[in-house]
Amino acid sequence: MSNASKAKGTRYESEIRDFLNARGFSVRRVAQMGRLDHGDLHGYPLHIIEAKSVKSIDLPAFVRQADKEAINAGEPFGVCFVKKTRGATADGYAVRSVATDIRLIRRMRDMEEALKDAAFDRWYDIDEEHRRAAA
Template identity: 70%
Template sequence: MTNPSKAKGTRWESETRDFLNDRGFTVRRVVQMGNKDQGDLHGYPLHIIEAKNEKTIRLPEYIRQAEREAINAGQPFGVAFVKRPRASTGDGYAVRSIATDTRLIARMRDMEDALKAAAPAAWALIDKQYREAT
């Protein structure tokens, strides 16, 4: 007999993977690694994803776990993708600490500045593509 909580978590991991892959990423589920766990999903650029589908949402625990597992996996950023009750996958929550978010946005800003200086036309096309919130 399978553990219902484990099955629920596996289902959320698979739904999240499929959602991201449908949007052009190449994300895969990974096996648990014990005390050197490297997160649930890999292939989301610069991140590991810790997928959580629990009745009681415990953000501090999820953020600590995602950040620890990002270090274990050699990635700069960890994020917890948390299932929102009775909502679609895309309406779930992406959760990270403010410190991690600040590092991510600073990196993005610096990369954008570098691209804009090196290839302004390419920068303009990418900027236009992602300008509006969807």
Template identity: 55%
Template sequence: MGRLDIGDVSGYYLHAAELKAEKAITLSDYVAQANRERIHAGEPFGCAVIKRRLKGVADGYVVRDVATDCRLLNRLRDAEELLKEYAFDVWFEHDKQHREAA
């Protein structure tokens, strides 16, 4: 709470997460708030986790702006390339596992 708020929940890996469960949804406000709070929390990414009305949390949405999403995907790409370069067999099994889960 307050001007140095760090988000609503910890443990959302690499993110300051702003949790919302409101009747009226204002994505731009939620994302702006999450982006401010990620700085205070010392996290590289901010996101808003929005619960859908009359649905469970797993049916909700995770929202971030395009700039944040690009930074996140670039980090993921770079991490996978490093893993692929230094431990190809580990990367191959990791990639296979996640492709099968999709």
């Protein structure tokens, strides 16, 4: 990999980190660790993020890498953020396998049910807040 490609990837990792942190997360870049790599970004709840800013998009390889690095990092979910050419950070793509997405949605469903059972008023307030944000 050329230094220009590495610099491009580092810029995108920093873009993603700054974008997420501006939205209330505590994401940080981490050092690469060779075959035991732990992903590019940590601090996105339950995930590692593999960030890709490349001309040639290889989704199967990106997803495999994110899943492997999530295991290495001890996180349940891997996701690959792929930069959209000439697009804003928010216009990029979050990519994961269907199997990973199902595990994530099941966990969210189960945790929502648990919160609803334990503290219905809190669940209701959170649900309303997110419904308003989506409108």
